[in-house]
Amino acid sequence: MLDKIKQGLKKFLEIVSTKTITERKVDDALWELKLQLIGSDVSVIVADKISEEVKKNLVGVKIGLLENINEIVKNSLRKAVEDVLRVNINEKIDLISEIKNKKNKPYIIALVGVNGVGKTLTAAKIAFLLKNKGLNCILAASDTFRAGSIEQLEKHANNLNIKVIKQGYGSDAAAVAYDAVNYARARNIDAVIIDTAGRVQTDKNLMEEVKKIIRVVEPDLKIFVGDALTGNDMLRQAEEFNNNLGLDGAILTKVDADIKGGAALSISYITKKPILFIGVGGEYKDLEEFNVEKFIEMLMPN
Ligand SMILES: Nc1nc2c(ncn2[C@@H]2O[C@H](COP(=O)(O)OP(=O)(O)OP(=O)(O)O)[C@@H](O)[C@H]2O)c(=O)[nH]1
Ligand SMILES: [Mg+2]
Structure with a gap:
């Protein structure tokens, strides 16, 4: 890498x-x-x-x-x-303490991005992390678009023993997210993680659907999930999502397979928002906090 x-x-x-x-x-x-x-x-x-x-x-x-x-x-x-990388140095987001400190539960996290970047697996990874930190959470199956997406999320949730709130395919993604938030609020659950649909980048419907979710549930964190392997394409996506939604941060996936490293360097400069985590593999544990100092050390020639 x-x-x-x-x-x-x-x-x-x-x-x-x-x-x-x-x-x-x-x-x-x-x-x-x-x-x-x-x-x-x-x-x-x-x-x-x-x-x-x-x-x-x-x-x-x-x-x-x-x-x-x-x-x-x-x-x-x-x-x-x-x-x-200044924004990552100055504006670190400590997810666990943010969730713990939120007065009105639940803390709401929405994961957005184009198709195939790793949103669903990342949702499961975050659920796994929260669980290990003693926080309870549920998942919202707000990808009602792609065939198989709900079962995919349910499979992760079963592995992790976490509840999924879902409706059928074709139903309103924002309504699913809304249900999940109400469910969590009624049961004093710490966090809701919303998995959304990914489509090709310039799909207007996707952006409208995501905007609606955001309008309806007002997430505490709007996280852009980007595939590090797609380089400059990913940067254009981040810019578009940021312009439309006002992102709070990013998670870069597939960093385990990325030997170039440039995407990480560019993304926060372009969105002016920090990278929270990097995905470093296909297992639930493969989510690391983005450590700026470590990243810079790795880049520097000796
Ligand atoms: N090596 C590696 N693979 C990853 C990582 N994150 C996700 N993947 C793989 O990427 C593929 C797509 O992941 P998903 O979570 O289904 O992606 P998605 O964004 O939900 O895709 P759509 O629902 O189709 O929009 C899967 O095979 C994942 O296992 C990562 O950090 N490292
Ligand atoms: Mg998905």
Whole structure:
């Protein structure tokens, strides 16, 4: 994971670090860096931003005899990456304590995103996490669109011994979510996790359906679920969902299979919302909190 992007940063470090830092040399190296970043699924805006920041930090720097050029360049790279991920540093969402601290139960989480990205499995992973933290939750089968979706969610729920609120296929997704919230409210249940339908990206009906769910139940968290493997396509989806719904955060899935790493770097810069978790496999336990410091360490060339 992340090997490609790391190689790009390393190459930049090698080009710049050889002698003194001149503008010409930095420019050449930055061009190379930008290509590598874009090739690693970092969006063009973010690649530009990182390059500009690094340049600002480096050009004209007088390097003292005892200073290590390598360290100086590395620090400027780190600073640029930190800036892009700033929203994750400043606005961490601690889901468990948010749920615990909510006065009027239930805490409502809606998972949105296009088809096949991992919404349903992620809903189950979150339920598993909450259960392990001693919180009770139910699932709302608000994907009433795709054949088999309700049974898929029920199967997860049976494995986890968690209640699913459902209606039939073709029924109103917002009504299912509403039922679930009422059910939870009446029984003092801590959280409701709403699984929604995914369709192709530009489907207007999907967006209208999701908007209605949000209008009706007013979730505490509107989470965009994105497939890290789909790179720039995922970023466009995030932007569209954010414009329509005003997202609170994102979960990136399939990070276990992503060697590029650029999507994670770009998504929060584009939506200005933090990444809460990353999906790192097909089991319920495979949901990790997104750790910015760890992510930056993994990116940095040694
Ligand atoms: N390796 C890996 N696979 C994942 C991860 N998250 C989801 N998947 C797989 O991705 C596939 C799609 O997952 P779903 O949860 O059905 O996706 P969805 O967004 O609900 O799909 P629709 O309901 O069709 O919109 C399944 O095979 C999951 O096992 C992850 O973090 N890592
Ligand atoms: Mg699904």
